[in-house]
Amino acid sequence: MFHAIRAYFTVPLLFFIVALGLGFWLDGFRGMSIVAILSVLETSLSLDNAVVNAKILEHWDHKWRRAFLVFGLPIAVFGMRLIFPIVIVSIATGLSNIAVFQMAVSDPDSYARALGSVHHEVSAFWWAFLMMVFLNFFIDANKARHWLRRIERPLTRLGQIEAFEVAFTILMLFLAGSFIDQAEKYEFLVAGIWGIIVYIFSKWFASLIGGSGGHGWTQIIQQGIGGFLYLEILDASFSFDGVIGAFALTNNLFVIALGLSVGAFFVRSMTVYLVDKGTLANLRYLEHGAFWAIGALAVIMFLSVRFEIPEVVTGTVGALLIALAVWNSLSANKQDQEKWVEAEK
Numbered sequence: 076m077f078h079a080i081r082a083y084f085t086v087p088l089l090f091f092i093v094a095l096g097l098g099f100w101l102d103g104f105r106g107m108s109i110v111a112i113l114s115v116l117e118t119s120l121s122l123d124n125a126v127v128n129a130k131i132l133e134h135w136d137h138k139w140r141r142a143f144l145v146f147g148l149p150i151a152v153f154g155m156r157l158i159f160p161i162v163i164v165s166i167a168t169g170l171s172n173i174a175v176f177q178m179a180v181s182d183p184d185s186y187a188r189a190l191g192s193v194h195h196e197v198s199a200f201w202w203a204f205l206m207m208v209f210l211n212f213f214i215d216a217n218k219a220r221h222w223l224r225r226i227e228r229p230l231t232r233l234g235q236i237e238a239f240e241v242a243f244t245i246l247m248l249f250l251a252g253s254f255i256d257q258a259e260k261y262e263f264l265v266a267g268i269w270g271i272i273v274y275i276f277s278k279w280f281a282s283l284i285g286g287s288g289g290h291g292w293t294q295i296i297q298q299g300i301g302g303f304l305y306l307e308i309l310d311a312s313f314s315f316d317g318v319i320g321a322f323a324l325t326n327n328l329f330v331i332a333l334g335l336s337v338g339a340f341f342v343r344s345m346t347v348y349l350v351d352k353g354t355l356a357n358l359r360y361l362e363h364g365a366f367w368a369i370g371a372l373a374v375i376m377f378l379s380v381r382f383e384i385p386e387v388v389t390g391t392v393g394a395l396l397i398a399l400a401v402w403n404s405l406s407a408n409k410q411d412q413e414k415w416v417e418a419e420k
Contacts, residue, residue: 364400
């Protein structure tokens with residue numbers, strides 16, 4: 076078993092060692108320690124991302140799974156953790172991408188302030204997107220398996236209401252807008268609406284590319300261009316809040332990118348491991364735990380507009396929910412085995 080795990084995680088571990096060395100070269104022992112901290116935080120924060128990715132990749136063949144690693148990894152490492160925040164600041168400030176990059180290198184304090192100035196818009200966009208992901212999984216009239224039954228069973232009944240998740244997310248968005256400063260309210264509401272639109276568009280595009288076969292959430296995202304689009308958007312939703320939070324530790328853009336990129340490496344390898352080993356089938360509630368973690372992340376993003384919430388809290392909540400789902404899955408498997416043994420007697 077150790078050799079099987081090593082085959083999946085050797086490259087991420089080697090990259091982690093290289094990243095530590097680069098962190099030391101950039102900012103001494105402080106840079107190295109920040110790379111290590113951000114690596115752990117990003118990995119724990121993205122555990123649910125790995126599970127959701129694995130659920131999507133279950134329906135992809137081996138060729139597309141490897142393509143997800145080969146082509147998706149550079150996008151996740153360099154695109155979402157380094158370039159994407161620069162593009163966001165460029166849009167917000169009206170400066171060119173090159174000018175923002177120069178700011179990040181030569182005046183990281185100004186870059187951090189510029190990135191923080193759009194936090195309410197970023198939070199609204201990703202909160203709305205993740206809330207749609209969360210609700211779309213649980214509000215399903217055809218959903219038969221439940222983990223937290225007292226909560227999940229009533230949610231399935233809401234699936235009989237047309238577009239309930241869209242209406243609920245918009246309602247919550249406008250309620251939240253009433254607590255936002257007047258100067259930021261319009262930007263907050265527009266960003267949230269765009270989060271809903273992007274989610275709906277990504278689902279539609281994936282279905283258009285992949286065809287209309289199958290049913291339920293697991294059949295919406297098909298392998299190919301549509302699947303890549305959805306996975307990368309979802310990855311951005313997990314990574315961007317980490318980028319903003321990382322500035323509480325350092326203003327060095329490259330140290331931040333190194334730490335978060337290590338997390339991206341581990342998440343990608345974890346995703347493929349879960350798929351290849353059939354872990355989702357063996358741990359029946361793992362997927363539920365991941366989506367509850369997504370819901371928790373959405374709520375934390377929602378609250379972060381008004382309250383400062385440390386990244387360690389976000390990562391810990393998600394990790395605990397997934398750990399609890401794994402524990403309950405193993406307990407359920409043990410009970411099933413005991414029943415089978417008893418029936419055989």
